[in-house]
Amino acid sequence: SKNHVAHADAVTSNGAHWTALSEVVPKKKKVVLLGTGWAGMSFLKNLNNPTYEVEVVSPRNFFVFTPLLPSVTCGKVEARSIVEPIRNIIRKKNVDISFTEAECLKIDPENKKIYCRATLNTNSNVEEFAVDFDYLIIAVGAQVNTFNTPGVKENCHFLKEIDDAQKIRKNVIESFEKASLPNLSDEERKKILHFVIVGGGPTGVEFAAELHDFVNEDVVKLYPMVRAYVKITLLEATDHILNMFDKRITNFAEHKFGREGIDVKLGSMVTEISKNEISTKERGNGKTTSTPYGMVLWSTGIGPRPLIKEFMKQIGQGNRRALATDEWLRVEGLDNIYALGDCATINQRKVMEDISEIFKKADTDNSGTLTVKEFQEIIDDICERYPQVELYLKSKQVRNIVDFLKEAQGDAAKESIELNIEEFKSALSQADSQMKNLPATAQVANQQGAYLAKCFNRMEECEKNPEGPTRIRGTGRHRFHPFSYRHLGQFAPLGGEQTAAQLPGDWVSIGHSEQWLWYSVYASKQVSWRTRALVVSDWVRRFIFGRDTSG
Ligand code: FAD
Ligand code: MG
Ligand code: MG
Ligand code: MG
Ligand code: MG
Numbered sequence: 001s002k003n004h005v006a007h008a009d010a011v012t013s014n015g016a017h018w019t020a021l022s023e024v025v026p027k028k029k030k031v032v033l034l035g036t037g038w039a040g041m042s043f044l045k046n047l048n049n050p051t052y053e054v055e056v057v058s059p060r061n062f063f064v065f066t067p068l069l070p071s072v073t074c075g076k077v078e079a080r081s082i083v084e085p086i087r088n089i090i091r092k093k094n095v096d097i098s099f100t101e102a103e104c105l106k107i108d109p110e111n112k113k114i115y116c117r118a119t120l121n122t123n124s125n126v127e128e129f130a131v132d133f134d135y136l137i138i139a140v141g142a143q144v145n146t147f148n149t150p151g152v153k154e155n156c157h158f159l160k161e162i163d164d165a166q167k168i169r170k171n172v173i174e175s176f177e178k179a180s181l182p183n184l185s186d187e188e189r190k191k192i193l194h195f196v197i198v199g200g201g202p203t204g205v206e207f208a209a210e211l212h213d214f215v216n217e218d219v220v221k222l223y224p225m226v227r228a229y230v231k232i233t234l235l236e237a238t239d240h241i242l243n244m245f246d247k248r249i250t251n252f253a254e255h256k257f258g259r260e261g262i263d264v265k266l267g268s269m270v271t272e273i274s275k276n277e278i279s280t281k282e283r284g285n286g287k288t289t290s291t292p293y294g295m296v297l298w299s300t301g302i303g304p305r306p307l308i309k310e311f312m313k314q315i316g317q318g319n320r321r322a323l324a325t326d327e328w329l330r331v332e333g334l335d336n337i338y339a340l341g342d343c344a345t346i347n348q349r350k351v352m353e354d355i356s357e358i359f360k361k362a363d364t365d366n367s368g369t370l371t372v373k374e375f376q377e378i379i380d381d382i383c384e385r386y387p388q389v390e391l392y393l394k395s396k397q398v399r400n401i402v403d404f405l406k407e408a409q410g411d412a413a414k415e416s417i418e419l420n421i422e423e424f425k426s427a428l429s430q431a432d433s434q435m436k437n438l439p440a441t442a443q444v445a446n447q448q449g450a451y452l453a454k455c456f457n458r459m460e461e462c463e464k465n466p467e468g469p470t471r472i473r474g475t476g477r478h479r480f481h482p483f484s485y486r487h488l489g490q491f492a493p494l495g496g497e498q499t500a501a502q503l504p505g506d507w508v509s510i511g512h513s514e515q516w517l518w519y520s521v522y523a524s525k526q527v528s529w530r531t532r533a534l535v536v537s538d539w540v541r542r543f544i545f546g547r548d549t550s551g
Contacts, residue, residue, distance in 0.1 A: 030052075032054075032055050032135070033056045034058065034138050038063075038341060040056065040058065040137075041086075043450075046454065053096045055100060057103075058086070070165075073169050074211060105307065107136065135338070137337075143302065147300065150273070156273060157171065175195075191292040195294065196296045204234060204299040205241055209257075210495065213496060215227070232263065233291075236268065240266065241257075241264060249508060303321065324347045325344050325347065326346070338452060341448060348386075348435045350435070358378070359424050369420050370424060372417050384484075385482060389428060444485060447483075
């Protein structure tokens with residue numbers, strides 16, 4: 001560790017002194033964190049165990065509040081308002097944290113080392129280096145997925161990083177300037193002002209809405225001569241846009257866009273994008289079309305980064321789309337490496353795999369059957385270890401365990417309830433169908449980062465008492481609870497200050513409140529007051545002066 005090197009240097013002339021020092025300063029465990037996005041930042045903000053030494057490695061020395069990236073593309077919010085320098089965050093911590101601006105190129109789990117390359121050019125030979133770790137936390141996120149569609153990399157815009165948003169903004173304004181030049185034909189103006197969005201997920205939809213607002217609020221005043229040539233097309237390969245949302249929101253959005261003249265083409269697959277044309281294939285009849293365009297935003301989903309693909313091959317997870325971890329966010333089979341956020345997925349354990357073992361533990365009197373009391377004593381442990389069971393009981397609207405067990409026993413009239421192993425199995429046989437992969441969202445990454453920090457905060461206590469007084473593997477007071485996700489709702493800004501919200505319990509609301517209020521429901525802790533103040537002032541400024549269109 002750096003501290004030790006410093007001490008050793010100071011006392012090389014006095015070996016005895018050095019020994020004494022190393023006794024009073026126990027070596028700190030080294031945690032290496034890859035990434036400064038939602039997951040990484042949330043881990044850092046929640047870590048408060050000073051017995052660790054943390055080194056953050058990321059090519060980006062700032063955090064980005066991604067939900068507001070689309071608002072940067074058309075000038076509603078300033079880029080600097082939604083970033084937070086990492087050094088501002090770590091200097092306030094009581095934990096020893098350092099930052100290295102570099103990209104991790106390779107992970108060596110056996111030798112507990114990572115290999116990195118500095119992102120900044122220093123004109124020296126220090127650009128590639130290795131970093132040792134005791135614990136590694138992988139939070140590198142994901143990258144845009146082009147599905148190997150020809151021409152996408154070369155000709156499309158993406159919206160993932162702050163640079164992307166700024167490039168889009170510059171390109172949008174340049175398109176209007178270009179289209180305003182003299183001596184262009186109508187066809188040429190139409191082509192320049194044809195904006196195509198590929199992918200009807202939340203990002204694509206929000207960008208379409210932002211662009212539409214921009215055209216109607218600003219372009220009409222600033223470029224009135226070219227307004228008539230503007231066209232916005234949204235291409236979606238499946239039957240509906242926003243298909244991860246409730247039907248009501250999907251319908252509302254499709255109708256709103258229809259009214260506003262945004263051309264939503266459903267069942268439309270992009271096959272190729274050349275420098276001037278975008279080619280699509282209709283899903284039903286296979287008809288292909290090529291259309292001239294000015295600008296394309298590609299927003300069809302995410303895939304693993306090269307680092308993660310390579311690491312998955314190394315550890316025998318070659319065919320997966322994301323790094324598999326257990327419910328404690330430990331990479332499968334590796335004890336001291338964790339992964340969370342968009343680069344990882346939790347491999348949820350099935351309750352049916354352990355059902356016989358659970359039955360044995362629950363049957364405390366070894367009678368071969370479970371009484372209501374025995375069942376009640378273990379159900380909380382089961383629900384904690386296998387969250388799908390809790391979802392299952394909720395989905396079946398089980399309020400009364402006795403009725404549930406009577407049903408499992410298949411005899412409602414019977415007085416005493418005692419389940420044998422087969423009846424116990426059948427009671428829970430459908431529970432695993434409730435298992436779902438968590439979505440790749442900031443909300444998940446944020447909760448996972450906070451969860452993992454809590455585990456690290458309590459690590460020694462738990463190592464001293466690894467099993468705890470528990471009956472089911474992995475539960476109990478002294479162990480860490482497995483990660484469990486709390487869904488707080490999902491928002492889809494639809495333009496015109498309208499935001500659709502889908503809250504837990506099938507609550508859907510489409511209203512005129514500022515997006516920021518919605519985000520504050522789950523994001524306020526993540527962002528500093530500086531950022532919040534900047535975003536609000538951007539909105540106020542826009543309200544008074546209009547958008548900044550200087551590009
Ligand atoms: P990221 O936040 O992507 O962070 C990854 C970090 O790793 C970055 O700092 C990156 O620089 C770093 N990194 C990359 N490669 C390496 C490497 N080789 N070595 C070291 N570091 C590396 N989610 C919501 O819940 N609500 C929303 O409204 C919402 N809106 C969104 C809008 C847009 C435009 C986008 C793009 C995403 C949105 N999301 C939203 C999704 C959300 O941003 C992601 O799910 C979230 O960022 C995932 O967090 P993460 O930490 O896993 O990855
Ligand atoms: Mg991260
Ligand atoms: Mg981020
Ligand atoms: Mg994930
Ligand atoms: Mg019994």
